[in-house]
Amino acid sequence: MTREKRIEVFILIREKMEEIADIIKENDAASDFMTTYCFGLACDEGTKDDDHPESYEFLAGYSVDDNDELNMMFKVLSHSFEAQQEEEDDDDEPTDSIEYWLKK
Secondary structure (H helix, E strand, O other): HHHHHHHHHHHHHHHHHHHHHHHHHHHHOOHHHOOEEEEEEEEOOOOOOOOOOEEEEEEEEEEEEOOHHHHHHHHHHHHHHHHHHHHHHHHOOOOHHHHHHHOO
């Protein structure tokens, strides 16, 4: 992806995030709402020995009152990610096994 295309994509994402912020304001939920986001796009294709890009450009933002709220959100994100990984691991087990249902 070219640099110009990445900029265009980030602008579109930012506009969507602003639309979400408007929904929050229109519903008088700003004082009750917390948010965090981070989007990244690879800037290169990686090296010959590694398929992973060497650099990224990212867009990040948050709306919280203090560090405690931000830390709480990071913990929730981490917990959610770990739970999702466990669910993906469960897919290897057939649904008719007792182990599958005990883990649910």
